[in-house]
Structure formats: structure tokens, C-alpha cells
Amino acid sequence: xxxxxxxxxxxxxxxxxxxxxxxxxxxxxxxxxxxxxxxxxxxxxxxxxxxxxxxxxxxxxxxxxxxxxxxxxxxxxxxxxxxxxxxxxxxxxxxxxxxxxxxxxxxxxxxxxxxxxxxxxxxxxxxxxxxxxxxxxxxxxxxxxxxxxxxxxxxxxxxxxxxxxxxxxxxxxxxxxxxxxxxxxxxxxxxxxxxxxxxxxxxxxxxxxxxxxxxxxxxxxxxxxxxxxxxxxxxxxxxxxxxxxxxxxxxxxxxxxxxxxxxxxxxxxxxxxxxxxxxxxxxxxxxxxxxxxxxxxxxxxxxxxxxxxxxxxxxxxxxxxxxxxxxxxxxxxxxxxxxxxxxxxxxxxxxxxxxxxxxxxxxxxxxxxxxxxxxxxxxxxxxxxxxxxxxxxxxxxxxxxxxxxxxxxxxxxxxxxxxxxxxxxxxxxxxxxxxxxxxxxxxxxxxxxxxxxxxxxxxxxxxxxxxxxxxxxxxxxxxxxxxxxxxxxxxxxxxxxxxxxxxxxxxxxxxxxxxxxxxxxxxxxxxxxxxxxxxxxxxxxxxxxxxxxxxxxxxxxxxxxxxxxxxxxxxxxxxxxxxxxxxxxxxxxxxxxxxxxxxxxxxxxxxxxxxxxxxxxxxxxxxxxxxxxxxxxxxxxxxxxxxxxxxxxxxxxxxxxxxxxxxxxxxxxxxxxxxxxxxxxxxxxxxxxxxxxx
Amino acid sequence: xxxxxxxxxxxxxxxxxxxxxxxxxxxxxxxxxxxxxxxxxxxxxxxxxxxxxxxxxxxxxxxxxxxxxxxxxxxxxxxxxxxxxxxxxxxxxxxxxxxxxxxxxxxxxxxxxxxxxxxxxxxxxxxxxxxxxxxxxxxxxxxxxxxxxxxxxxxxxxxxxxxxxxxxxxxxxxxxxxxxxxxxxxxxxxxxxxxxxxxxx
Numbered sequence: 097x098x099x100x101x102x103x104x105x106x107x108x109x110x111x112x113x114x115x116x117x118x119x120x121x122x123x124x125x126x127x128x129x130x131x132x133x134x135x136x137x138x139x140x141x142x143x144x145x146x147x148x149x150x151x152x153x154x155x156x157x158x159x160x161x162x163x164x165x166x167x168x169x170x171x172x173x174x175x176x177x178x179x180x181x182x183x184x185x186x187x188x189x190x191x192x193x194x195x196x197x198x199x200x201x202x203x204x205x206x207x208x209x210x211x212x213x214x215x216x217x218x219x220x221x222x223x224x225x226x227x228x229x230x231x232x233x234x235x236x237x238x239x240x241x242x243x244x245x246x247x248x249x250x251x252x253x254x255x256x257x258x259x260x261x262x263x264x265x266x267x268x269x270x271x272x273x274x275x276x277x278x279x280x281x282x283x284x285x286x287x288x289x290x291x292x293x294x295x296x297x298x299x300x301x302x303x304x305x306x307x308x309x310x311x312x313x314x315x316x317x318x319x320x321x322x323x324x325x326x327x328x329x330x331x332x333x334x335x336x337x338x339x340x341x342x343x344x345x346x347x348x349x350x351x352x353x354x355x356x357x358x359x360x361x362x363x364x365x366x367x368x369x370x371x372x373x374x375x376x377x378x379x380x381x382x383x384x385x386x387x388x389x390x391x392x393x394x395x396x397x398x399x400x401x402x403x404x405x406x407x408x409x410x411x412x413x414x415x416x417x418x419x420x421x422x423x424x425x426x427x428x429x430x431x432x433x434x435x436x437x438x439x440x441x442x443x444x445x446x447x448x449x450x451x452x453x454x455x456x457x458x459x460x461x462x463x464x465x466x467x468x469x470x471x472x473x474x475x476x477x478x479x480x481x482x483x484x485x486x487x488x489x490x491x492x493x494x495x496x497x498x499x500x501x502x503x504x505x506x507x508x509x510x511x512x513x514x515x516x517x518x519x520x521x522x523x524x525x526x527x528x529x530x531x532x533x534x535x536x537x538x539x540x541x542x543x544x545x546x547x548x549x550x551x552x553x554x555x556x557x558x559x560x561x562x563x564x565x566x567x568x569x570x571x572x573x574x575x576x577x578x579x580x581x582x583x584x585x586x587x588x589x590x591x592x593x594x595x596x597x598x599x600x601x602x603x604x605x606x607x608x609x610x611x612x613x614x615x616x617x618x619x620x621x622x623x624x625x626x627x628x629x630x631x632x633x634x635x636x637x638x639x640x641x642x643x644x645x646x647x648x649x650x651x652x653x654x655x656x657x658x659x660x661x662x663x664x665x666x667x668x669x670x671x672x673x674x675x676x677x678x679x680x681x682x683x684x685x686x687x688x689x690x691x692x693x694x695x696x697x698x699x700x701x702x703x704x705x706x707x708x709x710x711x712x713x714x715x716x717x718x719x720x721x722x723x724x725x726x727x728x729x730x731x732x733x734x735x736x737x738x739x740x741x742x743x744x745x746x747x748x749x750x751x752x753x754x755x756x757x758x759x760x761x762x763x764x765x766x767x768x769x770x771x772x773x774x775x776x777x778x779x780x781x782x783x784x785x786x787x788x789x790x
Numbered sequence: 791x792x793x794x795x796x797x798x799x800x801x802x803x804x805x806x807x808x809x810x811x812x813x814x815x816x817x818x819x820x821x822x823x824x825x826x827x828x829x830x831x832x833x834x835x836x837x838x839x840x841x842x843x844x845x846x847x848x849x850x851x852x853x854x855x856x857x858x859x860x861x862x863x864x865x866x867x868x869x870x871x872x873x874x875x876x877x878x879x880x881x882x883x884x885x886x887x888x889x890x891x892x893x894x895x896x897x898x899x900x901x902x903x904x905x906x907x908x909x910x911x912x913x914x915x916x917x918x919x920x921x922x923x924x925x926x927x928x929x930x931x932x933x934x935x936x937x938x939x940x941x942x943x944x945x946x947x948x949x950x951x952x953x954x955x956x957x958x959x960x961x962x963x964x965x966x967x968x969x970x971x972x973x974x975x976x977x978x979x980x981x982x983x984x985x986x987x988x989x990x991x
Contacts, residue, residue: 167926168988170950198991199917200926235853235952240889241987243853243952312983338924338943339981 133250136263159204162192166202172234181218190269201317210266225254271362278367304354313339391550402582426559430552432510437548470593477586608650615646672726687753706773754785828897828911845932849890854986868907883920888990927986942967944982
């Protein structure tokens, strides 16, 4: 009895298990993919190039893999057996689907993908039908993976019909190769790819955009790409993967998107990662320190120094009892600077996030800013020279600049210091700001505030350390003389700003600005008169209005320069443009690129002491160096792009492209020169690559 | 003022520490874990400090795992490594109901059938250790040096094919890493793309 029971149970179990087996057996095929070969042309002659399709019919919901399979899997491989001389191109995959499996993501194809391969036939081919055999190994997966090996064949000059339409349809599904310019960089936790294209309308469905790298590990496959379409391109941001960008020199990738008509499209391109490696090797802490040092140096600039020294001297009059007051001034001043820097940085970050091609110094690319700044330094100069005193109605300026002090005054001095500091680009600021602009908004803002903090620091310390204040010279008649003396650096700054303006704006604007300056003096002179009758009063009012109109006139009527500065016959350089650079790169000559701007003092100093010297000119002509100069005085997106390639966001930038290697014909990577140039640096950099050297 | 600056610094510190917790990085400390093996014994990664440790993500039904066990390649590697006093931990991260899921008994049975020479079979059906290491494929290999630093992460060898014939002629990155660690020389290839089936989390 017991025996039968056991037997019965065993039978039931066996039945169920075979049954279970049968169910899978019925529904699941022996193979999940069937493979068929087709061609756009089967009637061929020697020398023809045809396109072959590998058509995979995949069991529903299962997938095979794209060229970059993602977190797991492997793409299909085809091994051909053909007569001699048949050349196959690489396998081309259609736009992949992003397939999520929990914490892992794959890129693959479902349904009936047709993979393409070009075949170039030799000049002489065997007569009669030619059979091409392919052994196709693929991995097909759903929850589990099954490797499959298939054999398939294609017959040319035989019975097999051409399937031109099917191949064309498959070609439409490939990512379209494009030659857009692009930049890739690591930004905090993300990889950012910026590509330049005029055809931004295609990308209007920004939330459908997917970044699909062909290289493994650069992005985290499981997160979504966030994309922003700008007026001149697309900015893609994607979480970083396990592999550092520095491990690869080229970044080939596709961008898939749904076009406005609702069709799935993709483009494919490759951009170099080598350019970015050069400038990005400073850390956040280093950038912050550099920013603080840069800010400290700003204190010594001719435009900032006079304002600050007057302010510092005003502290001398405070006695020890006014300790608290001094500290409060220090803090207000620091707050004024930090808030102004915060505003400028915020604007810059916001504009950049909006996709504008701008960099540090962007404020000075606007002639109106230059006009206002030149007015400002001119007025400060006039005040220091003693032409007028701020009083009464100008109380806050008065407290600002005169020897008197005040809370609000200190704050506005901070704002003023920031304003007058902007034209003076300290040499250390380039790297720090370059770093800042590649970071997320929060870190960039911190670097900018570091710069402001450095600017505020000397005065802040003076306010907090009475012992230092006592070291300052005692007040006396000399202070008046010193003050008047300090007006001259301000006038020089004004003269320089006018020269910058002369490169940016039309002649008429320049004249209007100079007249505006005279109108300022005229207005101030009028204000000093005390009219003693109503006629004089009326006249004064009328003239004051005239003066104000004269001051405002250039600001409202500013016109851009009608023509760019012409290159004189004798100069040893030509203007930079992407075209001139690429022409030069095709030649065998070394290339020196100088990115400069009229308002960049560091640039001008470098040119004077290092670049525009007879020795350097001689060196450039001896070495057949193509010297390209880019002028960033006005907005120029092409130059901004060039700067960004090297992770810089401001001028000066000096790049040396050595001559191509004689054996390989390849150009070594470009070399970045420091922002403070000397003749020696130029000579050493160039001689390192001098091929004539023994 | 002071307060805002301090809180800004704190925020920066948080960003950096969050960064440190992301996927394990070669050259940095390998994440610590505690796991129960197929015989019910508990192991900490730090228990093996002083020895080189190999972590092997496995799923005995995955064709890429079959490639290396069916050919005897994995067992041979395990033998060579453990003979050199290397600790070899095979980790099963397949979730319950998914391909390759094993309990202790099944893990032992699989290992016996394979003739595996691993030090222990670790059970990770929750996938916690797998996610901690960002293990993507079976096999996905990690080598941890005697100081507990991650020395290698990625594929078992240089040929990502699923065909056993591809093993001959491929460079075995795991063995190369073990040898370099033993010799005290720099590991030439310390990070590669892992290949195989996805880990069945």
C-alpha cells in the first residue's frame, strides 16, 4: 500500500515536472534569433561596393546588443568565409534601445534589427555565382542570456534577389555621421558634452535626448541624460561612470532624440578629450586658494589701490575706543565686495547655464560697461585731485572716498572696489576662474567669493588688528598731497579704458564719451557755483540738464566699431579663426596661438615684454611659426569655444602646436604656456620641439 | 557671515564625502562588507587583511561563467591563486527566483560539481554586496591587496567572447594583478570593462 502511495506521488511529481518542462518547451523556441543575409545589390562586378544586411528576427521581448552593450552583454560578431580580396567594413548598428534591468542598463535591439556591413569586391571576381558564408555569434538576453551561433549565406550573381529598399530602410535607422565641433569635460559628478550645430530645431524634444557613448564606462548607464538646447548647439550632461575621461583620447558617441515629427533619430560623431586634460588639473581647494591670492593681488592694481589707500588711511583717525566701529566697517566693506562678486558670478553662471558662449571678462565686452567704468574712475580721480568734495547730496559717496567714514560708506566702497577691479585681470585669476566655470554653480560661486574675499582681506585685517593700524603713518598735511597724487593712477586707468573703447565702439561713440567726461567736469563746476539770482538759477539748471544729457549721450547712443582692427603689413601674425587654424594645422609648420583682448592688461604686458620683441619675432620667423592672434575684445563665440577647449574661460591664452613628427606625420599634443610670459618661456617651449636641434 | 561660510564649507564637505561613497575606485579602500558563506560562516572582508583577496561574481547558469568553468579555466585560476595564499571569494548575487540563485546547500553542490577551488562561496541574494561594489556582470572580478585597497576591477581576461576557445590567447588580468601584487610591481592594467551576463539582482 505504502509502495503504491509513493509510486503515485512520484508519478504526480514527474508529471508536473515534465508538464512544466513541456510548457516552456512549447512556448520557447530552440533559438531566440533567426538570421538572414541580404544585400542592396546581388548582381555585381569587380570593384563594386555593396551593402550587406544581417537581419535578426528576435523572439519577442528578447534583445541583442549594440556596439556598446552597456553594463553587460556583448555585440554580435560575424566571421565571413569568402574568396580572396573581399573587404568587409565594420558592423554598423541601428539606434539602440535603452533597456533597464534594475540597477543595470543595456543598450540593445529588439524586434527585427538589420545590422549593416559594407563589402568591397576586388577588381577581379570569380565568374558564376559567389556564395559568402557567415558564422554569426550573438548573445540574446531577456532575464537570462543565451549565446547562439548561426550560419547564414548570401549568394551574389546567382538566384538571390537584391533588396535595395530593405537596405535603405536599415540605413535610415543608423545614427547619421556628422562632423560637428564639440567639447567634453568632467564637471563635478557629471560628464558634459557640448556640441555646436545650427540645426538645433531637430533637438527640440530635449527630454528624449540620450547620450550614447561608444566607449564603455564613461557615463553611468542607468541615469538619464539631461540636455539643454541653446541657440548654437546642444549641451548634454550625464552622470559619470566608472572610467575616468582621461583614460581615452577620443570620445566617439551617438546622440539619439525624437525629432519634432516624432521620429527616432540619432547622430554619430567623435570628439577629442585630449585638449581638456591640459588645464583641469587643479583641485577645488587649490582653485579657492588661487582665487584668494588673485583677490589679494587685485588690491595692488592701479585702479583699486588709490580707493583702498584712502579708505585705509581713514582708519588712522579711529582711536582704540572705536574698536567695534572699525570691525563693523571691515565687515560692511567685505559684505559689499562679496555681494557684488556674488552678483557678477551669478550673472555669469546663469548666462553660461543658458548656453551663452561667454567667459571671464565678459563684462568688458560691452562698450556701455566700458563707458560707465571710465566715467567712474574719472570721477574718482577728480575727487582725489581735490577738484570737488562730495558733500550733502552725495553723502554716501562722500563717506566713501573722503577721510570720513560710515557704515554704508564702507559697504559702497566694497561695491566700488569690485567695480574698479574688474578691468584689472590679475594673473592668478585665470586658472581659478577657469576651474570655477567648469564646476557646478555652487562650487563656481564659492571660487568667485574666494576672489572677493581676497580683495577684501587686507582692509578687513586692518580693521580687526589695531596694532597694524598704529603702524600706519599719522595723519597730517602729507595726506592731502598723497591723495592728490593718487588721482593720477585713476586718470591713467580712464585713459586706458578710453583706448579699449576705441577698439570696441565707433569713432562717434568715442567722441561722445570724451565730451561726456567734459560734461561731468562742467556739471561739477556748475554745482560748486551758488547762484544769487533767479536768472542765474535758471541758467544753472539749464546747463546742468545739458551736462547730464552730455554724460548720458554716449551710453544711449553707443555704436559698435564699424570695422575690426586691420592687420598692418608689418605684423608677423594673422587673425585667428577656426578656418585659419585648421589650414595651419594641415601645414608642416609649428603654430603659436595668442588669445588676447584690448582690456586685458596681462595680455598687453606679455605682448610688450615677450611676444612683440625683435628676438621673439626672429625666433618665429626662423622656426617658420604660423602666429595666429585672436582678439576677444568684443564678443566672439569662436574664440570662446577655443578657450573652452583648453578649459579656460578668459584671456590671455597661449597655445603652441609643435610641428608634426617627421616620421609619423602626426602633430604632438598642443602645449599651453603660462599666463605670465617671458621670452625665456617662449624660447624654451619652442626649443623643446625644435626638430633641427641636435 | 562666519556662519554662512561654515555652512558652505560643510556643504562642500558633504559633496566630497558623497563622492567617496560612489562606486569603488581602484587605488582606494575596497568597501568593507560582512557576508555569510554556503556553510553558514560569517566573513568580513577585513578578516583577510594581510592577504590578497579576489572577489568573483558568479552565476553558474550564465554562459560567460560556463565559458570559464566548463573549460576548467576558473578552477585552474582559483587553484593557482589559493596556492599562493590568496583568498578567493565567489559571490552569488542572483536574487531569489532569478537565474543563478542558490542557497548554501545548492552553492556547495554547484561548487562541487564545478570542482571549484574557491576559499568560500558567499551568498548575497539581497544583492547588497553586489551593489556596494557596483558589480555588473558575471563574471565581474575585483582584486583587493593586503592593505585592503582595491587593486583591480573589471573583466577576468582580455577576450569578451562567450566562446571557450577565446580563453587561450587572452590575457588574464586577475592573474596578472595577483602576480604584480606578489612581486611588488605596478599593476599594468588595473581597470577594464567587465564582460558577461548582467548580475541578476
